[in-house]
Amino acid sequence: MSESEIIxxxxxxxxxxxxxxxEQAIKKGKTRELLALLExxxxxxxxxxxxxxxxxxxxxxxxxxxxxTSVETKLDECSDIFLQFVEASDQQQISILVDQxxxxxxxxxxxxxxxxxxxxNDAVVALVLSTFxxxxxxxxxxxxxxxLFSERLSIRMNALQILVQKSPDLITGNLPELLTSxxxxxxxxxxxxxxxxxxDEALAHFNYLLNSTDNEKKLAALQISIHLPFSKIxxxxxxxxxxxxxxxxxxxxxxxxxxxxxxxxxxxxxxxxMQSASNKQVAVKNIIHAVCDEMKRARMxxxxxxDYMNRLQRWIYRYSAGVxxxxxxxxxxxxxASQVLExxxxxxxxxxxxxxxxxxxxxxxxPVSEIAKEFIRKVLQTKHEPAVAGKSSRKFSELSIDEKxxxxxxxxxxxxxxxxxxxxxxxxxxxxxPDLSATAFRSALKIGVGSYVNFARTALNSGNPNxxxxxxxxxxxxxxxxxxxxxxQYLKSxxxxxxxxxxxxxxxxxxTQALSSLKAMLLQNDARQHHSAIACMVHFPFSSIRPLLxxxxxxxxxxxxxxxxxxxFQANSDPESLYPxxxxxxxxxxxxxxxxxxxxxxxxxxxxxxxxxxxxxxDAARQExxxxxxxxxxKLRMPAPYSLQHTFPEALSAFQQTSADFIREIYGRxxxxxxxxxxxxxxxxxxxxxxxxxPISTEETVVRSGAVSQSSMLLEGLVTxxxxxxxxxxxxxxxxxxxxxxxxxxxxxxxxxNTKLKLRVTPYRxxxxxxxxxxLQAFEK
Amino acid sequence: xxxxxxxxxxxxxxxMRVSGYFSADTGxxxxxxxxxxxxxxxxxFVFDFADCTSVNxxxxxxxxxxxxxxxxxxxxxxxxxxxxxxxxxxFEMVGIFPLAGSADKIEAALIELx
Numbered sequence: 024m025s026e027s028e029i030i031x032x033x034x035x036x037x038x039x040x041x042x043x044x045x046e047q048a049i050k051k052g053k054t055r056e057l058l059a060l061l062e063x064x065x066x067x068x069x070x071x072x073x074x075x076x077x078x079x080x081x082x083x084x085x086x087x088x089x090x091x092t093s094v095e096t097k098l099d100e101c102s103d104i105f106l107q108f109v110e111a112s113d114q115q116q117i118s119i120l121v122d123q124x125x126x127x128x129x130x131x132x133x134x135x136x137x138x139x140x141x142x143x144n145d146a147v148v149a150l151v152l153s154t155f156x157x158x159x160x161x162x163x164x165x166x167x168x169x170x171l172f173s174e175r176l177s178i179r180m181n182a183l184q185i186l187v188q189k190s191p192d193l194i195t196g197n198l199p200e201l202l203t204s205x206x207x208x209x210x211x212x213x214x215x216x217x218x219x220x221x222x223d224e225a226l227a228h229f230n231y232l233l234n235s236t237d238n239e240k241k242l243a244a245l246q247i248s249i250h251l252p253f254s255k256i257x258x259x260x261x262x263x264x265x266x267x268x269x270x271x272x273x274x275x276x277x278x279x280x281x282x283x284x285x286x287x288x289x290x291x292x293x294x295x296x297m298q299s300a301s302n303k304q305v306a307v308k309n310i311i312h313a314v315c316d317e318m319k320r321a322r323m324x325x326x327x328x329x330d331y332m333n334r335l336q337r338w339i340y341r342y343s344a345g346v347x348x349x350x351x352x353x354x355x356x357x358x359x360a361s362q363v364l365e366x367x368x369x370x371x372x373x374x375x376x377x378x379x380x381x382x383x384x385x386x387x388x389x390p391v392s393e394i395a396k397e398f399i400r401k402v403l404q405t406k407h408e409p410a411v412a413g414k415s416s417r418k419f420s421e422l423s424i425d426e427k428x429x430x431x432x433x434x435x436x437x438x439x440x441x442x443x444x445x446x447x448x449x450x451x452x453x454x455x456x457p458d459l460s461a462t463a464f465r466s467a468l469k470i471g472v473g474s475y476v477n478f479a480r481t482a483l484n485s486g487n488p489n490x491x492x493x494x495x496x497x498x499x500x501x502x503x504x505x506x507x508x509x510x511x512q513y514l515k516s517x518x519x520x521x522x523x524x525x526x527x528x529x530x531x532x533x534x535t536q537a538l539s540s541l542k543a544m545l546l547q548n549d550a551r552q553h554h555s556a557i558a559c560m561v562h563f564p565f566s567s568i569r570p571l572l573x574x575x576x577x578x579x580x581x582x583x584x585x586x587x588x589x590x591x592f593q594a595n596s597d598p599e600s601l602y603p604x605x606x607x608x609x610x611x612x613x614x615x616x617x618x619x620x621x622x623x624x625x626x627x628x629x630x631x632x633x634x635x636x637x638x639x640x641x642d643a644a645r646q647e648x649x650x651x652x653x654x655x656x657x658k659l660r661m662p663a664p665y666s667l668q669h670t671f672p673e674a675l676s677a678f679q680q681t682s683a684d685f686i687r688e689i690y691g692r693x694x695x696x697x698x699x700x701x702x703x704x705x706x707x708x709x710x711x712x713x714x715x716x717x718p719i720s721t722e723e724t725v726v727r728s729g730a731v732s733q734s735s736m737l738l739e740g741l742v743t744x745x746x747x748x749x750x751x752x753x754x755x756x757x758x759x760x761x762x763x764x765x766x767x768x769x770x771x772x773x774x775x776x777n778t779k780l781k782l783r784v785t786p787y788r789x790x791x792x793x794x795x796x797x798x799l800q801a802f803e804k
Numbered sequence: 805x806x807x808x809x810x811x812x813x814x815x816x817x818x819x820m821r822v823s824g825y826f827s828a829d830t831g832x833x834x835x836x837x838x839x840x841x842x843x844x845x846x847x848x849f850v851f852d853f854a855d856c857t858s859v860n861x862x863x864x865x866x867x868x869x870x871x872x873x874x875x876x877x878x879x880x881x882x883x884x885x886x887x888x889x890x891x892x893x894x895f896e897m898v899g900i901f902p903l904a905g906s907a908d909k910i911e912a913a914l915i916e917l918x
Contacts, residue, residue, distance in 0.1 A: 157872075249868070
């Protein structure tokens with residue numbers, strides 16, 4: 024670690040990074056800048072372990088700056104070192120380790136345990152461990168295990184590092200505690216150790232770390248990613264890229280994509296780029312270029328480069344048009360004649376491209392309503408009409424409303440000089456022709472004219488959803504901050520068009536929040552909200568909404584919803600969807616055949632796009648999926664103690680946070696009426712929830728997870744275990760059902776194991792293993 | 805994918821020229837050559853990537869392990885030279901560079917190691 028990196032790490036928010044940097048400063052720090060920072064830290068540092076090391080670091084750096092070798096640390100013979108170490112003061116011990124033992128670690132290592140015993144200060148213990156780390160004698164590895172639970176993070180870190188590198192099997196039993204550490208470096212190292220014992224669980228923990236909210240945790244996950252198989256972490260990285268807003272972290276994920284180029288990645292990243300705000304779009308497109316460059320460099324596409332680029336381009340055209348078509352199909356019910364005309368006009372203008380036309384022809388076979396099919400047929404039958412009024416002798420004002428809409432919708436294609444004049448005229452009569460004004464806002468946006476923000480502000484308050492939506496799209500581009508202040512009210516809109524535009528705006532800037540809103544819609548007991556949520560999903564990268572769909576579809580009660588969800592799978596053919604769809608097929612009672620058809624359709628599409636290996640055999644794949652499915656079910660029934668579902672049970676559900684968010688939102692909205700009626704309804708929901716999430720007995724027993732509505736209950740049972748932080752307690756009730764009760768850190772003592780407890784809790788979730796997860800309300804006994 | 809590792813000796817510095825695609829297999833071969841040199845008392849290394857087309861994740865993990873072996877176990881020194889920006893960024897991200905030095909050319913690394 025260079026001096027500048029030591030300085031940089033000393034300023035990071037996580038103690039483990041600072042501790043590591045302090046150790047490095049003790050070993051080799053020698054600049055005045057570092058000294059000044061250490062002096063400043065001696066006053067401002069609030070971590071007790073760092074405070075222990077700072078005086079040693081200060082002494083070491085000062086000593087190097089004065090170019091004097093400490094008399095106390097001058098030791099002549101290697102054989103004398105240990106004896107002097109035993110007698111030395113804490114400061115002297117550190118000097119001996121840094122100046123003498125480090126250089127002779129290999130020969131001194133057989134006595135490493137004696138050095139450890141002779142160290143009296145925690146800082147010295149940590150340094151002994153790091154000094155002898157690589158040479159730690161195998162016979163003394165087990166003696167390090169107690170140190171994994173030292174109060175000092177630096178000791179835990181160094182002990183874990185040695186065990187991970189030398190004997191990961193030794194830490195298996197301790198992994199649950201290690202994996203739940205709040206320190207990202209420590210957790211990352213535990214995941215690396217776990218990967219040597221159980222790769223699937225390591226990947227699950229890796230993904231959880233990558234999707235945390237702290238940048239340091241995400242960075243730690245990216246750093247350890249090279250120790251996990253890229254083919255396995257790739258879907259996690261794609262999902263991460265879709266959700267992440269920090270372009271510097273996206274660029275780091277891009278380094279991994281480009282270093283492990285895969286012809287399928289540009290397809291997935293393009294989808295993300297298209298759904299992102301402009302700065303993220305640039306970052307993602309840069310990654311696509313880098314991946315393509317690397318594929319060429321690695322000669323992965325020898326002789327097929329042109330073919331590949333053509334396939335990618337063709338897919339991009341088809342995908343973009345498909346998203347637009349699907350969006351318009353959802354708008355059709357209830358759309359005015361003018362709105363339909365605008366949609367037709369805009370779609371027809373896309374048909375100049377043969378790939379798009381081909382996709383529209385195929386879209387006639389989509390599982391959509393007859394009205395939608397008729398709409399697609401009409402778009403395909405009519406010839407594209409170029410921008411009209413410019414060549415017409417009539418003035419714009421003399422055109423019929425239909426002609427005006429058609430003209431304005433195609434304004435970006437027109438070469439006429441009167442574009443802005445026409446737009447200005449329409450804006451002046453904003454409310455009189457709302458559909459025409461909406462078309463004008465969308466065209467102004469396309470052309471890049473940003474001078475109508477005042478009009479858009481007025482249009483936002485219009486009662487016309489089409490105009491409101493168009494104004495929102497316009498303001499997102501030209502007055503984004505102002506729009507965001509009001510976005511909440513549009514997210515709550517009961518109109519699908521307004522709601523989905525608001526959601527799309529939110530998604531471009533904060534996908535995590537937008538996904539939470541989608542989840543909240545799916546959690547409501549309202550089929551219209553479910554349909555709206557699925558309709559809105561078209562605006563999200565498919566890799567982000569797939570987990571949500573896969574959790575929702577098995578429990579949705581309506582065939583139309585299943586069909587709508589499957590339609591998204593069809594429209595986003597992806598090899599990563601095949602196994603999840605196979606799983607879905609096993610989980611549902613009704614609609615197995617439709618899911619089977621969709622799997623077949625996706626396989627054919629992927630083959631046509633060259634995205635499946637030529638050797639791919641559906642029968643062999645099904646056999647493999649079957650095996651994988653059984654293994655997963657087995658793991659869910661008997662989870663390992665270090666499994667993600669055991670250590671972070673709350674992590675397994677895509678609906679997890681939303682449940683609480685949703686309740687809060689409902690409470691906020693109806694708090695004045697939050698009375699007995701609501702409590703009664705909640706109790707009924709609980710009953711429904713318990714019924715809904717009880718394992719269903721079909722030919723195969725399937726463990727199914729889901730949210731349960733909130734209401735407190737009495738839980739009585741035997742404590743089976745307590746987590747290291749005293750935050751989670753595991754209880755088995757009289758019926759043998761497993762419960763996990765969450766409370767604040769330090770609430771549960773380890774001594775509670777094997778005692779009987781009676782608690783009032785609020786259950787909010789049943790995880791995939793059938794464990795009920797609750798929040799502690801009160802101790803009853 | 806093809807790869808070769810050519811080992812040259814420049815006084816007390818071992819120069820390993822890596823060409824082709826650097827993956828886990830290349831890493832194993834490089835580790836073996838480095839191990840032989842370490843056991844012969846050589847503690848200064850230059851890994852030259854001028855002719856290396858790509859380094860994938862397992863390759864980077866292998867480089868990290870080799871660098872750790874030289875740096876931590878033998879108190880040796882390593883310089884990595886002629887990296888393309890992608891490889892440079894990858895090595896920086898996964899923490900190879902605090903342990904190894906980086907230089908544009910072999911000559912510059914030799915001066916640093918002298």
